[in-house]
Amino acid sequence: MNVSRRQFLKLSGATAATLALVELGFNENEVKAKSKDFKIAELKPTPTICPYCSVGCGILVYATDNDVVYTEGDPDHPINQGSLCSKGTSIRQLYTSEKRMLKPLYRAPGSSKWEEKEWGWMLDKIAERVKESRDNSFQIAKDGITVNRTEAIASLGGAALDNEETYVIQKLMRGLGLTYIEHQARI
Amino acid sequence: MGGNPAENHPISFKYLLKAKQNGGKIVSVDPRFTRSSSQADVYAPLRSGTDIAFLGGMINYAIQNDMIHKDYVVSYTNASFIVEDTFSYEDGLFSGYDAEKRKYDQKQWKYKTDAEGKTVVDKTLQNPRCVYQLMKKHFERYTVEKVCEVTGTPQDKYIEVAKTFCATADPKKAGTIMYAMGTTQHTVGTQNVRSFAILQLLLGNIGVPGGGVQALRGESNVQGSTDFGLLFGNLTGYIEVPQAVAEQASLEKFLGVVTPKLGYWVNKPKFLVSFLKAMYGKSATKDNEFGFQFLPKIDPKDYSHIALFENMYAGNLDGAFLWGTNPVVGGPNALVEKQALGKLKWMVAVDLWETESSSFWQKEAGSNPEDIQTEVFFLPACSSYEKEGTVSNSGRWMQYRWQAIKPKGDSKADLEIVHMLARRLKEAYKGSTKPEDKPFQAMTWEFGEHDHPDIDLVAKEINGYDTVTGKLVAKFPDLKDDGTTSSGNWIYCGFYPEEGKNLSQRRDNKDTGMSNFLNWSFSWPVNRRILYNRASCDPSGKPYNEKNAIIWWDESAKAWGGYDVPDFNKLLAPSDEGGATAFMMTGTTKGNLFAPRNEGPFPEHYEPFESPVQNAFSSQQINPAIKIWDGDHNPRGNSEKFPIVATTYRMSEHWQSGAMTRNTPWLAELVPHMLIEISEELAKDKGIKDKDKVKISSARGEIEAYAVVTKRFKPYTILGKTVHQIGMIWHFGYKGIVTGASANNLTPHIGDANTNIPEYKAFLCDVRRA
Numbered sequence: 001m002n003v004s005r006r007q008f009l010k011l012s013g014a015t016a017a018t019l020a021l022v023e024l025g026f027n028e029n030e031v032k033a034k035s036k037d038f039k040i041a042e043l044k045p046t047p048t049i050c051p052y053c054s055v056g057c058g059i060l061v062y063a064t065d066n067d068v069v070y071t072e073g074d075p076d077h078p079i080n081q082g083s084l085c086s087k088g089t090s091i092r093q094l095y096t097s098e099k100r101m102l103k104p105l106y107r108a109p110g111s112s113k114w115e116e117k118e119w120g121w122m123l124d125k126i127a128e129r130v131k132e133s134r135d136n137s138f139q140i141a142k143d144g145i146t147v148n149r150t151e152a153i154a155s156l157g158g159a160a161l162d163n164e165e166t167y168v169i170q171k172l173m174r175g176l177g178l179t180y181i182e183h184q185a186r187i
Numbered sequence: 188m189g190g191n192p193a194e195n196h197p198i199s200f201k202y203l204l205k206a207k208q209n210g211g212k213i214v215s216v217d218p219r220f221t222r223s224s225s226q227a228d229v230y231a232p233l234r235s236g237t238d239i240a241f242l243g244g245m246i247n248y249a250i251q252n253d254m255i256h257k258d259y260v261v262s263y264t265n266a267s268f269i270v271e272d273t274f275s276y277e278d279g280l281f282s283g284y285d286a287e288k289r290k291y292d293q294k295q296w297k298y299k300t301d302a303e304g305k306t307v308v309d310k311t312l313q314n315p316r317c318v319y320q321l322m323k324k325h326f327e328r329y330t331v332e333k334v335c336e337v338t339g340t341p342q343d344k345y346i347e348v349a350k351t352f353c354a355t356a357d358p359k360k361a362g363t364i365m366y367a368m369g370t371t372q373h374t375v376g377t378q379n380v381r382s383f384a385i386l387q388l389l390l391g392n393i394g395v396p397g398g399g400v401q402a403l404r405g406e407s408n409v410q411g412s413t414d415f416g417l418l419f420g421n422l423t424g425y426i427e428v429p430q431a432v433a434e435q436a437s438l439e440k441f442l443g444v445v446t447p448k449l450g451y452w453v454n455k456p457k458f459l460v461s462f463l464k465a466m467y468g469k470s471a472t473k474d475n476e477f478g479f480q481f482l483p484k485i486d487p488k489d490y491s492h493i494a495l496f497e498n499m500y501a502g503n504l505d506g507a508f509l510w511g512t513n514p515v516v517g518g519p520n521a522l523v524e525k526q527a528l529g530k531l532k533w534m535v536a537v538d539l540w541e542t543e544s545s546s547f548w549q550k551e552a553g554s555n556p557e558d559i560q561t562e563v564f565f566l567p568a569c570s571s572y573e574k575e576g577t578v579s580n581s582g583r584w585m586q587y588r589w590q591a592i593k594p595k596g597d598s599k600a601d602l603e604i605v606h607m608l609a610r611r612l613k614e615a616y617k618g619s620t621k622p623e624d625k626p627f628q629a630m631t632w633e634f635g636e637h638d639h640p641d642i643d644l645v646a647k648e649i650n651g652y653d654t655v656t657g658k659l660v661a662k663f664p665d666l667k668d669d670g671t672t673s674s675g676n677w678i679y680c681g682f683y684p685e686e687g688k689n690l691s692q693r694r695d696n697k698d699t700g701m702s703n704f705l706n707w708s709f710s711w712p713v714n715r716r717i718l719y720n721r722a723s724c725d726p727s728g729k730p731y732n733e734k735n736a737i738i739w740w741d742e743s744a745k746a747w748g749g750y751d752v753p754d755f756n757k758l759l760a761p762s763d764e765g766g767a768t769a770f771m772m773t774g775t776t777k778g779n780l781f782a783p784r785n786e787g788p789f790p791e792h793y794e795p796f797e798s799p800v801q802n803a804f805s806s807q808q809i810n811p812a813i814k815i816w817d818g819d820h821n822p823r824g825n826s827e828k829f830p831i832v833a834t835t836y837r838m839s840e841h842w843q844s845g846a847m848t849r850n851t852p853w854l855a856e857l858v859p860h861m862l863i864e865i866s867e868e869l870a871k872d873k874g875i876k877d878k879d880k881v882k883i884s885s886a887r888g889e890i891e892a893y894a895v896v897t898k899r900f901k902p903y904t905i906l907g908k909t910v911h912q913i914g915m916i917w918h919f920g921y922k923g924i925v926t927g928a929s930a931n932n933l934t935p936h937i938g939d940a941n942t943n944i945p946e947y948k949a950f951l952c953d954v955r956r957a
Contacts, residue, residue: 046591047694049578051571052842054404055198056580061572061591068572068592078696078704079580085197086840090853094570095595099540099850099924102596107548107563112556114565119597119607126564127611129533133505138623142486147431148626149483152505154495157512158417159406162576163585164645165601166408166415167675168634169510170423171466172609174416175630177483179428179490180504183417184843185409186492186944187517 040070047074051094051160052087055079059088068095134176154180188216189238189370189379190403193223194839196581199365199403200226206397212351216241217369218834219864219914220899229351231344234903235834235912236373236795236949237337240804242382243792244334245349247326249389254353256391260312262726263769264388265777266319267308269299274788276325279805281787289812293783306775318781322385325789328804337792337803339903339910356390358731361397368405369836372947374810376939378790381782385790388778394722394754394769396701396737404581405843407571411579414711415676419490422482423676426459431484438476451755451771456668457677464673465648470629473670481626489814491943493519493936497816500527509536510601511568515543515552516844516920519945520887521931523820525552533562537604539570542846543920543929551921568601569594575642576602577691582716585682586708587692606632606640643689649675650683659685662713682709690714700750701737715752722769722778728761785940786812795949796937797886799826799910812940821936824886829951831869832912833885835930841918849923861892861927863915865954866900872911873954880957883915885950887935890928891957913954917947 045060058077062070071092075082094100104122105114130153137152155173158166166183173181193200203213204226215227224230233241249255260266273295275282283292299307299316312319331349335342355362364387370379383400384393392398404410416423427445435441438459446455463477471478488494496514498504500523507528518524528534528547536545546552548559571578573594579585594600599607609632616624633648634640651660651674663680666672674680682690695706703716710716717723720738724730728740728747738749740761747753759766768776781788793810794802802808840857841848848854863883865875875881877896882889892915903910919927937946 046572046589048572048588048591049407049580049586051407052847053196054407054409054581055196056407056578056582056584056586057198058586059572063572063592065592076694076696078698078702078707080198080201083198083201086857087842087848087854088198090848090851091570091572093851093853094539094847095573095592097850097852100595100598101539101541101565101567102598104567104597105541105565107565109560109562110557112550119566119599122564122566123604123607123611126533126535127608127615129506129562130608130612131615133532135623137505140623142431145431145433145436145484146480147484148481148623149485151503154499154504154507155417155510156492156495156507156514157510158412158415159409160511160571161408161412161601162571162574162578162588163408163411163415163679164576164642164649165605166412166417167423167649168602168605168609168640168645170416171630171632171675172605172612173508174422174483175466175609175627176612177626179419179483179485180495180498181417181419182490182492182495183409183412183510184406184512184517185404185413185418186942187514187519 043069050084050088051091057084057088059084059091068092130176138177149177149179151179153178154182157183159184188364188366190365190367191217191221191223191369191836192365192403193226194221195367195405195837196403197839214348214351216348218900218912229344229347231340231348232901232903233338233340234905234910235832236798237792238370238373238379239375239382239790240329240334240337240792241340242379242386243326243329243790244331244345245352246322246382246386246389247329248331248349249353249356249386250323250326252353254356255389256356256358258725259358259391259722259731260319260389261310262767263722263778264780265775266312266317266780267310268318268775268781269307269309269314269316270318270321270781271295271297271299272316274321276789279791279793279802279807280811284811289814291785291787291812296783296788322780322789333803336906339905353390355392358391359734361395361732361735362390362392363397363399363401365401365403367403369948371939371942371944373949374796374813374937374939374946375786375790375793376944377784377941378786381784382790384778385780388780391731393778394717394719395731396717396723396735399717402581407580408578410581410583411577411585414579414678419485422459422462424458424462424678426455426462429479429482429484430487432487438479441479447774450774450776452774454666457666458663458674460668460670461651461666461672461674461677464654464670465651465675466631467629468631468633471670477670478629481629489943491938493816493938493943493945496524496527497936499530500820502530504531506533507531507535509534509538509544511538513542513544513844513846513920515547516929516931517917519931519934519947520821520936521929521934522888523936529554529559529561531561533564535564535566537566537568537601538846539568539598540846540850541565541922542844543922546922566604567596567598568604569598573598574600574602579711583710584708585679585691585711587689602640602642602645603638606634607638610638646683646689648673649679651675651677651680659683661685678711681713682711701735703750705751713752715754717751718754719770720751720754726761726767786810796935796946797824797829797949797951799830799832799951800905800908803906810940813937814943816936822886823935824951826951829885829953830911831952831954832910833883833933833950833952834912834914834948835917835934836914837918838916841916843918845918845920845923849918849925852924855924858918859925861916861919862895863892863913863954864895864897864900865913866902866911867896867898868902869911869913869954870894870896873956875954875956881954882957883913883933883952883954885933885952888932890930890932892928913952
């Protein structure tokens with residue numbers, strides 16, 4: 001492991017949470033009295049579904065405008081009824097992890113580093129590449145049969161995306177004429 | 188069997204424990220004594236890759252001991268169908284095999300038909316050419332003794348499993364099978380699942396509450412992304428992708444080939460034309476076959492993951508999009524897949540994290556960046572709760588995820604990324620008069636005029652419209668094949684039946700009976716929760732098990748009633764024609780005990796591509812219909828050099844290639860190291876102690892990991908010989924908070940004969956101290 005216990009606590013913000021619990025002790029009245037001080041008391045939970053396995057457990061996300069404060073199993077959800085596994089419990093860190101990538105990055109041919117770029121620049125370039133590859137490889141017909149396809153571009157993945165996203169991916173890719181369309185169900 | 192829900196689908200296991208409290212029995216069959224096994228009433232080990240032997244023996248046990256649900260089998264399966272005399276089986280091969288092409292002529296496996304073209308049946312099941320008798324004969328060879336010699340299962344344990352599970356042949360009892368990739372990731376993966384289906388049909392366990400064959404999908408939306416056509420061979424809703432062959436060269440011809448004559452799929456033309464209307468809008472007209480020719484046609488060949496990477500490795504592809512996928516860790520023969528990415532001109536990776544795949548060109552990856560000419564575009568995606576949309580779970584519940592916070596930093600939802608790219612491409616092709624650009628120009632893109640798409644418009648296009656009135660279609664029986672309806676995915680049609688009513692957003696958690704929660708979210712098709720639930724009643728419409736009835740025919744109301752949406756026509760009386768049809772999507776309207784697949788109509792045991800033993804069931808060592816990928820980059824290991832069977836699996840704390848969980852501090856800390864599990868006996872042989880660093884080698888590569896010496900693996904005695912098996916997690920790579928070696932550097936490019944899913948779950952290796 002590349003992080004020490006201390007770093008880990010710092011990374012996860014667990015220190016603050018632990019201290020808060022210690023402060024409260026186990027006195028029920030005290031907990032009630034202090035609960036208004038909990039950050040989440042002011043926040044409205046947003047229901048989501050766990051992004052990990054396919055059981056489809058409900059999770060509530062308590063967030064401010066720029067931070068995810070707390071997440072918990074959705075007690076109203078008929079499948080998990082509030083409980084979660086280790087992965088489902090940790091989804092706050094999908095937001096807070098310092099490893100999150102926050103900028104589009106470009107790597108030029110032969111280069112040994114990433115360069116930060118703007119979205120517009122990236123998408124313009126990608127569209128150019130798609131068009132070049134499609135136009136150079138496009139087949140209208142094969143042996144007299146209309147095929148309207150390109151076999152030079154592949155689309156891979158999508159099993160962690162929303163249905164609406166998978167729909168637009170298949171639409172754009174088939175619209176362009178791709179035949180190599182695959183996702184994680186295969187692997 | 189083939190799954191480990193206690194660890195990989197933990198919340199589902201709550202319900203198994205509840206069932207156990209209510210007197211149910213949990214049976215666990217796994218090469219390793221898992222946490223699921225630890226909660227089981229019966230545990231039986233088997234060597235990886237011997238599932239068909241194990242299940243073939245159970246099918247034989249059920250038949251020989253008359254532990255089958257006879258009325259169900261006669262009424263609802265194809266047991267009574269008579270098969271043509273051209274069908275036969277001998278020594279591992281069915282009739283019609285072409286050894287050179289490694290292919291069967293499946294025309295030799297047809298049913299006998301009468302003068303009117305109807306299938307000949309014998310409801311007494313006595314005719315030696317009926318499916319039941321042929322099946323009985325086929326599996327007679329799978330005796331307990333023979334099976335256990337091959338699987339390595341102790342005989343007493345094996346009999347206990349068979350007895351316990353086959354007891355569910357009692358119409359008052361139900362049994363379910365929960366499986367995952369332990370079943371599918373084999374060169375015989377399809378036939379492993381078929382074996383489950385045969386057993387469950389014989390026991391009368393399909394379509395009944397508490398029954399079924401449950402595919403525990405590994406990702407939150409593997410179900411949805413498959414439903415939505417993200418595999419090369421399927422459009423949305425499991426409609427075939429047309430092939431570039433003369434027999435499918437027009438819409439009419441194509442529909443003639445792919446539309447079955449029986450069952451609900453006779454409506455396929457309505458679903459396909461509605462899909463084409465969703466794709467091409469006004470450009471899809473009756474005069475141009477509703478745009479059928481715009482669709483890309485595939486050759487009758489393999490385009491799946493392994494084939495795709497073999498072609499990429501050969502330099503035949505220019506570019507690739509990676510949507511939150513990480514083949515450099517998760518793909519088979521991963522070192523080769525990493526090299527293949529280096530042969531692309533460009534690659535777009537869309538992810539929350541810098542994965543091993545998006546950084547394959549870096550020094551850390553063992554690459555020399557100067558030598559790699561691939562242009563790489565990394566687009567930061569946001570997480571699931573920083574956007575909104577739906578996912579479909581293993582039970583086909585389409586559930587809404589609301590947006591809790593705006594995307595972090597400059598990250599964006601994939602929906603927005605696809606939309607922004609589509610808008611640019613639309614612009615680039617605008618005004619072109621070239622014929623090859625026509626299909627793309629014809630594709631509609633009506634999800635908003637700005638870079639931020641309107642997800643509601645996407646949702647409604649998926650559901651579908653009446654193209655004349657512009658109203659939403661209420662349910663898929665209303666779809667038409669004349670261009671007056673559209674539907675992006677017919678099986679989801681009805682989740683958005685009218686304006687302002689997206690049923691996936693429903694959150695009424697009152698149990699509507701039998702734990703179906705019909706007012707929570709939406710389940711395709713038409714909110715039905717148990718597929719083929721007609722089979723839970725006898726042909727007269729009376730539930731086989733009154734105590735756990737899910738639907739029934741209500742004679743006074745002249746309609747089907749109950750706790751689920753009946754399958755399929757609510758007003759069709761059991762005495763009406765077709766009123767006792769239970770399996771409307773299988774082509775025969777029956778549960779298919781006999782079902783032609785690329786390697787045969789019945790499952791037959793073959794050894795894995797790499798195996799330490801000879802096949803004891805026939806002289807065919809491996810699945811005769813698998814494609815073998817030759818080449819120095821994909822060598823096959825032999826048992827002299829690599830005598831140990833290996834398999835891969837997951838742990839609770841990590842997920843898939845680890846991209847998500849190795850970047851999450853808590854989870855990274857819980858399981859920070861790459862590890863393998865090995866038996867005490869093998870550890871002793873090899874001088875390995877617990878927590879030692881070890882090297883694991885296969886014909887493809889070598890990796891280093893920590894050894895966990897455990898009682899969870901035990902050596903097998905296979906055909907009188909000791910065979911060791913080890914297991915390893917496949918969550919690690921060189922990026923993230925914690926790093927480690929990738930198990931898939933060891934696995935081969937070899938796949939199932941039908942699906943080409945890689946054989947991750949049984950390959951050969953050797954282990955030594957590092």
